[in-house]
Amino acid sequence: MKALYIDCCVRGEESRSARLAQAFLENLSPEYEVTHRRLMEEALYPLTAETLRQRDALLAQGRTDHPRFRFAHEIAEADLVIMAAPFWDLSFPALLKVYIEQVSVDGITFGSTESGLQGLCRASQLVFLTTRGGFYTGDAMEMGSRYLDALHTFFGIGAYTCIAADGMDVAGFDAAASLAAAIDRAKALARTF
Numbered sequence: 705m706k707a708l709y710i711d712c713c714v715r716g717e718e719s720r721s722a723r724l725a726q727a728f729l730e731n732l733s734p735e736y737e738v739t740h741r742r743l744m745e746e747a748l749y750p751l752t753a754e755t756l757r758q759r760d761a762l763l764a765q766g767r768t769d770h771p772r773f774r775f776a777h778e779i780a781e782a783d784l785v786i787m788a789a790p791f792w793d794l795s796f797p798a799l800l801k802v803y804i805e806q807v808s809v810d811g812i813t814f815g816s817t818e819s820g821l822q823g824l825c826r827a828s829q830l831v832f833l834t835t836r837g838g839f840y841t842g843d844a845m846e847m848g849s850r851y852l853d854a855l856h857t858f859f860g861i862g863a864y865t866c867i868a869a870d871g872m873d874v875a876g877f878d879a880a881a882s883l884a885a886a887i888d889r890a891k892a893l894a895r896t897f
Contacts, residue, residue, distance in 0.1 A: 707736040708782035708827075712743045712789035712800040720835040720872060720883055725788035727887040728833060728867075731894035736784060741775070748802045759809075768811055776809040784897060785827045785861060787852065791836035791868075795848040804855065813859050823860015829897075830856040832866045833890060835883065837873035865893060 709729060713719035729738060749755070762770045768777075779785060789796040807813055815822045832852050840846035849866040856864040869886035871877040 705736050705783040706781060707732060707738045707784040707786060708779055709738055709740045710743065710779075710785065710787045710800070710803065711740060712787070712797055712803070714744055714790070714797055714799065716744070719790065720869065721788045721790045721833060723883070724833045724835060724867065724869060724886055724890055725786065728786060728831065728890040728894045731891040732784075733895075733897055736897070739778065739782075741778070743799050743803050746803075748799060748806060750802050751805050763809070763811060768809070772806075773809055773812060775803065776807040776812040779807045779827075779859070780813050780825045782825070782827050785825075785830045786833065787830065788833040789848070791834055791840060791846070791848060794845050795851065796834070808858075821858065823858060825859040825861050827859075828862040830859075830861045830864050831893065832864070833868075833886075834866065835869045835872050835886070837871075839870045839874070841868055841870050867893065 709725065711722070711725065713722035713725065716722065732738070751759075759772065762768075762772065787800070789800050810816055811824075813823070813825055815824050830852060832849055834848065836846075849868070852866070853864045867886055867889050869883040871882050872879045
């Protein structure tokens, strides 16, 4: 089985979100072959009028095998999708949104039908692992997890789970305990796959 780990932990080894993701991955069944997609190492750029024209022309020609669609195929063919990113500016780093723009491809990750849009990804679950400086679980100002929850439906991914460690930067709060509790939840979830 294929697991796709989409890593947007821009601080690398210093990232608390990366530590959370590592705990998940270390407890994932060895039946999964994990592809680690490090977004910080990819040449990802926001879509522009020119790149949209190029993409639309390729799709009109039915050329979904073009290399520009490799990330879309990768996520569509995964059995499990794991994303890790810190909470930034009420959401997640822009790099993750740029990646999502690249993988949102009609005919690969979703399809347009007479009855509306239909997700084409085969993953059973999208797991989002994140750490937040303040307290945002269940808060209307938290847009990152809410966005990914909608994305899993759009892509046809079976279920969505977010594991977050809140309060990482709150003075006087036990951030280490919050992260440890989130790591325990991540380990427990990974063992269910």
